[in-house]
Amino acid sequence: MNTLRVALDGPAGAGKSTVAKRVAQALGLTYVDTGAMYRAVTWKALHDQLDLSDAAGLTQLANQVQIDFKPTAAGQDVFLDGQDITEDIRTRDVTSQVSAVSAVAGVRLAMVEQQRNIAARTGVVMDGRDIGTVVLPNAEVKIWLTASVEERATRRYQELIDKGQEVDFEQLKLDIQRRDEYDSGREHSPMKMAEDAVLVDSTGLNIDQVIEEILHICRQIVAQKS
Numbered sequence: 001m002n003t004l005r006v007a008l009d010g011p012a013g014a015g016k017s018t019v020a021k022r023v024a025q026a027l028g029l030t031y032v033d034t035g036a037m038y039r040a041v042t043w044k045a046l047h048d049q050l051d052l053s054d055a056a057g058l059t060q061l062a063n064q065v066q067i068d069f070k071p072t073a074a075g076q077d078v079f080l081d082g083q084d085i086t087e088d089i090r091t092r093d094v095t096s097q098v099s100a101v102s103a104v105a106g107v108r109l110a111m112v113e114q115q116r117n118i119a120a121r122t123g124v125v126m127d128g129r130d131i132g133t134v135v136l137p138n139a140e141v142k143i144w145l146t147a148s149v150e151e152r153a154t155r156r157y158q159e160l161i162d163k164g165q166e167v168d169f170e171q172l173k174l175d176i177q178r179r180d181e182y183d184s185g186r187e188h189s190p191m192k193m194a195e196d197a198v199l200v201d202s203t204g205l206n207i208d209q210v211i212e213e214i215l216h217i218c219r220q221i222v223a224q225k226s
């Protein structure tokens with residue numbers, strides 16, 4: 001099981017990172033949050049006040065930065081060139097610019113190379129938008145995790161309220177829809193379900209139920225292959 005590669009893709013707020021973390025723990029695999037990698041590059045570009053329409057500049061940046069994950073009890077911390085940026089990459093600023101940065105082909109090439117290098121060393125649960133289609137097309141397990149946009153926005157809203165942030169529900173829902181459209185409409189590696197992925201619709205399911213369903217799919221596939 002510890003060489004298994006699980007590709008977990010889907011739209012914003014579907015529950016990918018929450019579920020991927022716990023599935024990885026349960027199966028003894030390494031969790032790789034590829035969204036955090038695109039967020040890290042975006043954070044650095046904003047921090048350095050780069051021109052976000054300069055594809056060459058963003059590509060150079062993506063090839064220079066060192067992104068590391070360190071596991072913690074709650075999940076994992078994200079470091080860029082040794083600096084802890086776990087909280088910084090979740091700001092609204094980063095969230096609103098990340099789709100534009102991750103649409104740049106050179107940025108994607110740099111991140112995909114790093115993602116494949118990790119998966120070459122260890123079994124993974126990797127979550128993102130293009131894992132089953134581009135990053136790990138031969139992954140043993142491919143899941144497309146989704147939920148209605150209303151439910152995804154409600155989850156995100158609750159998460160931000162719990163953190164004490166002020167949020168407008170309709171604006172949040174629009175932001176999610178806009179990001180999904182951008183991610184699925186881009187030219188390079190658009191967000192899309194792999195043809196051989198299993199669809200898991202988590203609308204109306206709690207986190208434990210989704211994890212159970214995904215673990216069941218993983219175990220079934222492993223049993224079929226052995």
Ligand code: CDP
Binds near residue numbers: 013034035039103
């Ligand atoms: O957690 P949330 O759904 O808000 O997003 P994320 O997984 O942190 O990803 C942030 C953004 O990075 C996405 O909206 C995509 O633009 C981009 N991304 C991507 O292009 N490819 C991936 N494999 C992962 C994320």
Ligand code: CDP
Binds near residue numbers: 012014015202205206
């Ligand atoms: O990574 P992604 O954007 O797909 O979603 P997430 O950040 O894992 O989940 C977004 C929010 O939905 C988190 O606050 C989760 O706790 C919550 N969630 C939920 O309430 N029910 C689920 N079945 C899955 C996630």
